[in-house]
Structure formats: C-alpha cells, structure tokens
Amino acid sequence: MNLAVFSDTDFIGPDRIVLRGRRRDHLARVLKSAPGDCIPVGQLNGLMGEGTLVRLDEQEAELAIALHSPSPAPLPLSLVLAMPRPKMLRRILQTVAALGVKDIWLINAYKVEKSFWQTPWLQVDQLEENLILGLEQAKDTRLPTVHIRQRFKPFVEDELPQLLHERPGLVAHPGTSRACPSHLNQPATLCIGPEGGFIPYEVDKLQAAGCTAVHLGSRILRVETAVPVLIGRLYDSCLG
Known part of the structure; x- marks a missing residue:
C-alpha cells in the first residue's frame, strides 16, 4: 500500500480520518507505523497528500490529513x-x-x-x-x-x-x-x-x-x- 486511499465515510472531522480493517492492519503490521509518522494518503476520486498518524489502536488508525496534489493523468x-x-x-x-x-x-x-x-x-x-x-x-x-x-x-x-x-x-x-x-x-x-x-x-x-x-x-x-x-x-x- 503505497497510498492509503480513503473515502468520504472515513472522515471524522474536516481534516481527520479513521482507517479500519485492511488499511489499519497494513499501517500497523507491514509499515509498523507509530504516532507522528507521515503517511501518503489520497481521497477516492480526489486529491492526494499526507496524513500524520495521530492514534493507532487495535481497531483504528486516526490521521490528520493535508491534501494538495492531483492524481496522475489517466490513460486515454x-x-x-x-x-x-x-x-x-x-x-x-x-x-x-x-x-x-x-x-x-x-x-x-x-x-x-x-x-x-x-x-x-x-x-x-x-x-x-x-x-x-x-x-x-x-x-x-x-x-x-x-x-x-x-x-x-x-x-x-x-x-x-x-x-x-x-x-x-x-x-x-x-x-x-x-x-x-x-x-x-x-x-x-x-x-x-x-x-x-x-x-x-x-x-x-x-x-x-x-x-x-x-x-x-x-x-x-x-x-x-x-x-x-x-x-x-x-x-x-x-x-x-
């Protein structure tokens, strides 16, 4: 997972998201992320940017996000x-x-x-x-x-x-x-x-x-x- 893709339903605030299930497990077990780590994120059909891991527990990963970059151009x-x-x-x-x-x-x-x-x-x-x-x-x-x-x-x-x-x-x-x-x-x-x-x-x-x-x-x-x-x-x- 080179980019944590999230959707509108993952928002818990204007610039906060919560990842669960497969995405949370990837951060914890594969990337071995810890609070304070910066993680590439992108909103489904929207912009990409960075997310700072705020909280990681057994069920959820909470990130503070900043989005600023468009996704790559699609193939025609x-x-x-x-x-x-x-x-x-x-x-x-x-x-x-x-x-x-x-x-x-x-x-x-x-x-x-x-x-x-x-x-x-x-x-x-x-x-x-x-x-x-x-x-x-x-x-x-x-x-x-x-x-x-x-x-x-x-x-x-x-x-x-x-x-x-x-x-x-x-x-x-x-x-x-x-x-x-x-x-x-x-x-x-x-x-x-x-x-x-x-x-x-x-x-x-x-x-x-x-x-x-x-x-x-x-x-x-x-x-x-x-x-x-x-x-x-x-x-x-x-x-x-």
Whole structure:
C-alpha cells in the first residue's frame, strides 16, 4: 500500500480520518507505523497528500490529513476484455487500475465459460476493492468504471461503434499481419479475448465495428500477461 486511499465515510472531522480493517492492519503490521509518522494518503476520486498518524489502536488508525496534489493523468484507453477466469480477474483489475486505465468493459465471448459470470468478484464491493488495491499500488485516486456486458453481439453492434468513434479500436489477435503499434499519443480502445482467443466470427464482428486486428509476435501469452504487455506497448506513459 503505497497510498492509503480513503473515502468520504472515513472522515471524522474536516481534516481527520479513521482507517479500519485492511488499511489499519497494513499501517500497523507491514509499515509498523507509530504516532507522528507521515503517511501518503489520497481521497477516492480526489486529491492526494499526507496524513500524520495521530492514534493507532487495535481497531483504528486516526490521521490528520493535508491534501494538495492531483492524481496522475489517466490513460486515454478503453479496455474491452472478454471475461477472464475468476482467479485471474482480481489480478487483472488490480493491474489495469495501477496502469491508469479508467474505462473497463467486461464482455462475453464464445470461449468464456458461463460459470465465470457467477463469481462473487463481480459484485460492486468486490470490484471496487480490487480496483482500489491497484490505485494504492500506483499512488492514484481515480476509480475506474467497470461495465459488464454478458451478450457479445448486442455490445459489438450497439455500443462498440460509438466507443470506437471516440477512441479508435484495436483487437489483439495472434496470426494477423499487423504488429501492435507503440507509443500512442491519442485515445484508443483495446479489445482482448479470453484464453484461447476470440473465434473468427467474433474477430470479424469486431473488425466490422471498426477495430483493427494486431499481434504481439509469435508468442502466445496468457491473458493476465498480455493485458499489461499490450497496454505498456501502446502507452509508455503508463509507467511515467
């Protein structure tokens, strides 16, 4: 936790917050903080600054805060991701939040198992928790938005074209002739399939909507590896 992210409900006064649970435990057990220590803090969707630890007991950590700095600029990227395996979903959400992606679309695809959509990690509180873990890692406060679409064709035909109008699209697909571009300085939409990739029908539909198929070379990567590799290739600023 490189940044203690807090929300409006954590305030107990104009410049005082109380952290409980995981965040309190991290201060006590990992950082081994003591009263008087200065800790980086940030208000969810707000400014960042410093917090001085005033009190630490078995249940709470009370901090006096001063906020003054904006969060890092977000990536101008919409990520369209075929619903991954639940055990991967948490890691991917944390990773893309840490990289500065603010617009995430989880969609269905032929090779996505129906059971994936039943995972508790798609509940609002679980999504937010994993996204915040990514923000804490990267020292960011802007919470990404996650859109869930369980029907592929209606999304591609009805919603994707408008998204591509604002942010031109790429679909990662091994075996295509065009290499993935690098160092973009403009908005984009990146579509990534499930393990095993999109089927030809899905690639055709994505291309018909306006996406360009690109590849990363001859190596076939797992989704959780391909996501940060593709984002890092497109936008070197995500690590700036």
